[in-house]
Amino acid sequence: MSEHKHGSMDITEQEKTFAGFMRLSAYVAAGSIGVLIFMALVNS
Template structure:
């Protein structure tokens, strides 16, 4: 079995996936907050 050496693995794909997840989450939260504000203003 190959010996594991910390820090040698190429993680570029994982970093891009994580960045995409963070951006998706951020914009989802913004959209949800905007929808809730709109609903509060319409029903008030």
């Protein structure tokens, strides 16, 4: 069994996936806040 060397794995794909996930999460959060503000303004 080979010995593990910390930091030797290529993680570029994981970094791209995580960046995409964070971007999508930010868009969903902003959209949800926008919808809530719109609902508060319309429901008078």
